[in-house]
Amino acid sequence: MNDKATILLVDDTRTNIELLAGCLQKHYNLKVAMDGKRCIELAERDPIPDLILLDVIMPDMDGYEVCRTLKSNPSTKDIPIIFVTGKDSDKDEEFGLQLGAVDYITKPIRPAIVTARVGTQIILKQQSDALRSMALHDQLTRLFNRHYLIEAANSKVARITRHGGTLSVMMIDIDYFKLVNDQFGHQGGDTVLKAVANVLSSANRKEDIVARFGGEEFVILLDHCSISDADEKAEQLRSSIEHLLPEGISVTASFGIAELQPDGEEFEHLLARADQAVYLAKEKGRNCVVQAEKELEVKES
Numbered sequence: 598m599n600d601k602a603t604i605l606l607v608d609d610t611r612t613n614i615e616l617l618a619g620c621l622q623k624h625y626n627l628k629v630a631m632d633g634k635r636c637i638e639l640a641e642r643d644p645i646p647d648l649i650l651l652d653v654i655m656p657d658m659d660g661y662e663v664c665r666t667l668k669s670n671p672s673t674k675d676i677p678i679i680f681v682t683g684k685d686s687d688k689d690e691e692f693g694l695q696l697g698a699v700d701y702i703t704k705p706i707r708p709a710i711v712t713a714r715v716g717t718q719i720i721l722k723q724q725s726d727a728l729r730s731m732a733l734h735d736q737l738t739r740l741f742n743r744h745y746l747i748e749a750a751n752s753k754v755a756r757i758t759r760h761g762g763t764l765s766v767m768m769i770d771i772d773y774f775k776l777v778n779d780q781f782g783h784q785g786g787d788t789v790l791k792a793v794a795n796v797l798s799s800a801n802r803k804e805d806i807v808a809r810f811g812g813e814e815f816v817i818l819l820d821h822c823s824i825s826d827a828d829e830k831a832e833q834l835r836s837s838i839e840h841l842l843p844e845g846i847s848v849t850a851s852f853g854i855a856e857l858q859p860d861g862e863e864f865e866h867l868l869a870r871a872d873q874a875v876y877l878a879k880e881k882g883r884n885c886v887v888q889a890e891k892e893l894e895v896k897e898s
């Protein structure tokens with residue numbers, strides 16, 4: 598929240614860009630595009646803008662078309678857009694808002710109006726980002742939560758089913774966690790969860806997703822990772838956890854790993870196999886890594 602918000606200014610007239618930049622450069626990080634195509638490029642590139650000020654009348658691709666394109670792309674659809682335009686009839690304004698713009702500023706540009714309206718939209722954007730982040734993360738460990746994991750996993754699996762690739766999943770369950778809680782209280786339990794979460798997230802690559810799945814259960818999605826690489830990684834994590842001793846509490850964990858099968862396996866099935874491998878790791882005496890079977894074993898009841 599302390600970082601400056603980023604605003605993308607889009608206008609085919611240089612003096613308008615200069616005027617807008619003059620109002621905003623003190624408080625915001627600015628990016629500039631002078632046509633629609635460039636706007637779309639910059640909207641997808643880091644730093645992703647928190648707000649776009651979009652001119653309507655531009656050659657080649659007008660602001661309305663740019664807005665439609667941005668709103669139809671999942672990676673840019675949530676960026677708020679304010680139209681800045683000389684078209685000032687009620688009909689024009691209504692049309693712009695119907696396309697999904699959050700506000701409409703008319704030219705000639707009046708600095709006080711621009712500053713105030715931009716300020717309001719940036720505050721709303723930061724609030725909605727904070728809420729979204731809270732909804733996707735576990736508050737204790739700050740890892741992603743189960744909800745996010747499943748959403749992300751399903752889209753990764755769909756991508757691999759279409760285009761091919763490798764994906765492995767690692768499930769981690771802290772051993773004898775109930776005893777930790779009994780012996781050291783919930784604060785001790787929280788200390789252990791946070792320490793384990795730290796180990797899991799510090800070792801991961803950018804493309805991996807580390808999530809707290811349930812009480813003392815964690816899942817890591819390993820993109821572009823085969824079962825043998827996952828095994829090696831799990832062994833390192835297992836050893837790091839064993840040597841953690843947070844506040845002197847001895848902790849170990851059991852690991853189950855599974856690789857997505859190329860026959861259209863769904864994430865739910867992949868995860869169930871990893872879960873079964875964790876169960877086997879527990880049976881083997883805990884504090885170890887077990888690779889999942891290709892088929893889910895049906896347990897007799």
Ligand SMILES: [Mg+2]
Nearest residue numbers: 609652654655
């Ligand atoms: Mg123009």
